Amino acid sequence: xxxxxxxxxxxxxxxxxxxxxxxxxxxxxxxxxxxxxxxxxxxxxxxxxxxxxxxxxxxxxxxxxxxxxxxxxxxxxxxxxxxxxxxxxxxxxxxxxxxxxxxxxxxxxxxxxxxxxxxxxxxxxxxxxxxxxxxxxxxxxxxxxxxxxxxxxxxxxxxxxxxxxxxxxxxxxxxxxxxxxxxxxxxxxxxxxxxxxxxxxxxxxxxxxxxxxxxxxxxxxxxxxxxxxxxxxxxxxxxxxxxxxxxxxxxxxxxxxxxxxxxxxxxxxxxxxxxxxxxxxxxxxxxxxxxxxxxx
Amino acid sequence: xxxxxxxxxxxxxxxxxxxxxxxxxxxxxxxxxxxxxxxxxxxxxxxxxxxxxxxxxxxxxxxxxxxxxxxxxxxxxxxxxxxxxxxxxxxxxxxxxxxxxxxxxxxxxxxxxxxxxxxxxxxxxxxxxxxxxxxxxxxxxxxxxxxxxxxxxxxxxxxxxxxxxxxxxxxxxxxxxxxxxxxxxxxxxxxxxxxxxxxxxxxxxxxxxxx
Numbered sequence: 001x002x003x004x005x006x007x008x009x010x011x012x013x014x015x016x017x018x019x020x021x022x023x024x025x026x027x028x029x030x031x032x033x034x035x036x037x038x039x040x041x042x043x044x045x046x047x048x049x050x051x052x053x054x055x056x057x058x059x060x061x062x063x064x065x066x067x068x069x070x071x072x073x074x075x076x077x078x079x080x081x082x083x084x085x086x087x088x089x090x091x092x093x094x095x096x097x098x099x100x101x102x103x104x105x106x107x108x109x110x111x112x113x114x115x116x117x118x119x120x121x122x123x124x125x126x127x128x129x130x131x132x133x134x135x136x137x138x139x140x141x142x143x144x145x146x147x148x149x150x151x152x153x154x155x156x157x158x159x160x161x162x163x164x165x166x167x168x169x170x171x172x173x174x175x176x177x178x179x180x181x182x183x184x185x186x187x188x189x190x191x192x193x194x195x196x197x198x199x200x201x202x203x204x205x206x207x208x209x210x211x212x213x214x215x216x217x218x219x220x221x222x223x224x225x226x227x228x229x230x231x232x233x234x235x236x237x238x239x240x241x242x243x244x245x246x247x248x249x250x251x252x253x254x255x256x257x258x259x260x261x262x263x264x265x266x267x268x269x270x271x272x273x274x275x276x277x278x279x280x281x282x283x284x285x286x287x288x289x290x291x292x293x294x295x296x
Numbered sequence: 297x298x299x300x301x302x303x304x305x306x307x308x309x310x311x312x313x314x315x316x317x318x319x320x321x322x323x324x325x326x327x328x329x330x331x332x333x334x335x336x337x338x339x340x341x342x343x344x345x346x347x348x349x350x351x352x353x354x355x356x357x358x359x360x361x362x363x364x365x366x367x368x369x370x371x372x373x374x375x376x377x378x379x380x381x382x383x384x385x386x387x388x389x390x391x392x393x394x395x396x397x398x399x400x401x402x403x404x405x406x407x408x409x410x411x412x413x414x415x416x417x418x419x420x421x422x423x424x425x426x427x428x429x430x431x432x433x434x435x436x437x438x439x440x441x442x443x444x445x446x447x448x449x450x451x452x453x454x455x456x457x458x459x460x461x462x463x464x465x466x467x468x469x470x471x472x473x474x475x476x477x478x479x480x481x482x483x484x485x486x487x488x489x490x491x492x493x494x495x496x497x498x499x500x501x502x503x504x505x506x507x
Contacts, residue, residue: 009422009427009428009429009430009479010430012427012475012479013429013430013474013475013479014430014468014473014474014475015473016473016475038481038482038483039481039483040422040426040427040481040483040484040487041421041422041426041427041428041481043419043422044418044422044428045374045415046414046415046416046418046419046422047419047422048374048393049374049393049396049397049415050396050397050400050415050416050419051397051419051494051498052397053490053493053494053497054419054423054490054491054494057487057490057493057494058422058487058490061483061486061487061490065483101493102490105486105489105490105493106486107483107486151373151374151375151376151377155375155376155377155379155380156376157374157376157379157387157389157390157393158321158387158390159385166380167380190377191338192338192373192375192377194373195373195374195375196414196415196418197371197373197411199414199434199437200408200410200411200413200414200437201371201408201410201411202460204339204342204371207341207342208338208339233473237464237467237468276471276472276473277471278467278471
């Protein structure tokens with residue numbers, strides 16, 4: 001099966017391991033991700049803060065491209081890109097005038113048939129289709145994760161049907177359960193890490209991140225799993241700084257959900273660039289035992 | 297610390313409230329000050345008690361000056377927790393986003409200029425090349441920041457900021473998480489045409505007095 005894929009700017013740069021991992025695990029699951037041609041930046045939250053027209057127009061062009069390439073579904077692993085594209089789609093569906101205005105400048109016009117999916121939605125569909133567990137060859141022996149969704153997986157600026165529980169989402173827990181891992185319940189799974197405040201208001205972002213990481217550690221977690229490249233980079237790159245500021249002694253490796261799945265599929269962590277992180281988590285990814293299921 | 301006093305300006309209240317409601321698409325008059333937004337706001341600790349419900353009250357009372365430039369407008373992270381929990385479906389983050397734009401149009405110097413500089417730099421980089429390049433974004437942002445601080449002669453501030461970012465950059469480089477190729481999209485011509493259209497729309501709206 002082929003599916004349209006929008007990596008977004010971050011997966012081409014600082015979070016390129018996430019790009020490698022997404023392609024690899026989806027191909028193991030029988031889904032080939034086809035990067036849409038000549039995509040552009042989705043505008044992220046910045047466009048929404050400066051110009052509403054651009055906030056719809058920038059993701060609109062990508063939607064038009066995916067549709068013209070004949071795709072019915074697009075998967076967007078980055079939470080920010082997913083949220084902005086989904087919002088743009090809603091506005092275009094509801095406002096034909098806006099759609100016509102934007103279409104006027106686009107070479108690939110938007111029709112409105114495309115389904116915008118997050119990486120979690122697609123993975124859950126694979127589990128429901130029964131195409132997941134047969135690919136899992138290894139079992140973790142020492143993984144005690146908390147699942148961190150951040151803001152943009154379940155909360156949107158406008159009313160949208162959300163595929164998961166808004167305040168207590170379960171998609172990542174369900175995926176980990178399929179790997180035989182039990183996630184630890186905690187309080188901060190949809191709290192905000194500060195996002196771009198890590199650049200422009202660092203002290204505030206450090207306080208927010210310390211609260212989140214502090215709760216995870218107090219509950220006995222030894223790692224944090226996320227889908228958002230911005231959350232991953234913030235928690236990973238600034239962890240020493242915010243932990244020192246708030247007197248937190250332990251450290252928490254921050255994993256993308258894709259590297260956890262990859263390791264459980266028996267893929268070497270180095271092969272999917274899981275070693276490119278600030279807070280080392282290689283031991284956890286290598287403490288595996290082979291499943292009996294493989295011999296069957 | 298207590299919340300700032302809000303000035304009541306009945307004669308100004310109606311048109312201002314109307315404008316904010318129209319542009320943000322939020323029904324501010326539905327707010328009955330239950331403060332669920334305030335309880336959930338992650339930056340509530342940082343805004344000196346200027347919580348979403350107080351912002352709504354400031355707009356409703358016609359205190360334009362307070363509404364356009366306060367801690368919450370510039371510290372709001374657009375995490376949308378307030379709006380998700382509001383019993384009356386008021387998405388206050390859409391209001392802060394709207395007030396940011398109105399504040400810019402009114403030429404008000406933002407309380408936290410770094411926030412504005414970051415988002416401006418982000419959108420400009422995205423429109424210019426079709427994709428945002430992190431190294432360029434940080435360069436443009438730090439340049440804007442440095443020019444402003446230099447004008448105010450805050451040299452220590454500049455030194456600390458650049459030192460922090462250089463340290464982060466060096467460790468990202470070591471982990472191969474800094475990207476040196478340049479990402480562009482050929483479609484940037486279309487993006488630029490759309491941006492031109494956006495600016496024309498804004499101009500037309502401000503000349504007729506309504507948006």
